[in-house]
Amino acid sequence: MFHATTILAVKKDNHIAIAGDGQVTFGHSVLKSKAKKVRKIFNDKIIVGFAGATADAFTLFDKFNEKLEKYNGNITRASVELAKDWRTDRILRRLEALMIVADKDKIFTISGSGDVIEPDDNIAAIGSGGPYALSAARALMNFSPLSAAEIVREAMNIAADICIFTNKEIEVLEL
Numbered sequence: 001m002f003h004a005t006t007i008l009a010v011k012k013d014n015h016i017a018i019a020g021d022g023q024v025t026f027g028h029s030v031l032k033s034k035a036k037k038v039r040k041i042f043n044d045k046i047i048v049g050f051a052g053a054t055a056d057a058f059t060l061f062d063k064f065n066e067k068l069e070k071y072n073g074n075i076t077r078a079s080v081e082l083a084k085d086w087r088t089d090r091i092l093r094r095l096e097a098l099m100i101v102a103d104k105d106k107i108f109t110i111s112g113s114g115d116v117i118e119p120d121d122n123i124a125a126i127g128s129g130g131p132y133a134l135s136a137a138r139a140l141m142n143f144s145p146l147s148a149a150e151i152v153r154e155a156m157n158i159a160a161d162i163c164i165f166t167n168k169e170i171e172v173l174e175l
Contacts, residue, residue, distance in 0.1 A: 007100050034169045045175070056096050136158040
């Protein structure tokens with residue numbers, strides 16, 4: 001399990017929102033409270049969030065962006081090709097991170113073991129606080145009128161109350 005972050009993505013009513021907390025830890029110490037773990041890329045048409053080692057995540061950001069350029073913004077194809085490279089490349093397969101990527105239509109979780117997972121319920125979460133944020137988002141999605149952005153913010157706040165590796169410096173990006 002990757003510690004020191006929580007990333008949550010929700011699609012609702014043709015809107016996508018991805019949130020990330022700002023905490024960076026090293027062992028049992030907080031090194032930074034306001035890190036930016038979610039970013040818009042590919043002319044602000046795709047949002048990417050990462051959990052895991054920071055340098056590894058930036059390497060994967062770059063690789064994913066290259067795949068998007070190569071496949072003209074096709075998020076499905078770019079995700080599959082990144083996962084294939086990540087799993088088979090001698091250097092890339094040592095990277096310790098997970099990614100959530102989303103465009104206006106789809107959300108994928110990508111891992112170094114070759115997984116490209118599109119959630120059944122339009123909600124995806126990764127990181128140490130991921131299970132808490134996922135549970136809260138599912139409840140909010142089913143039993144509240146909140147928007148996608150409101151759901152990710154509230155679910156992240158709930159996760160931050162439970163997970164010691166997640167803080168309330170939450171950044172939300174929308175498509």
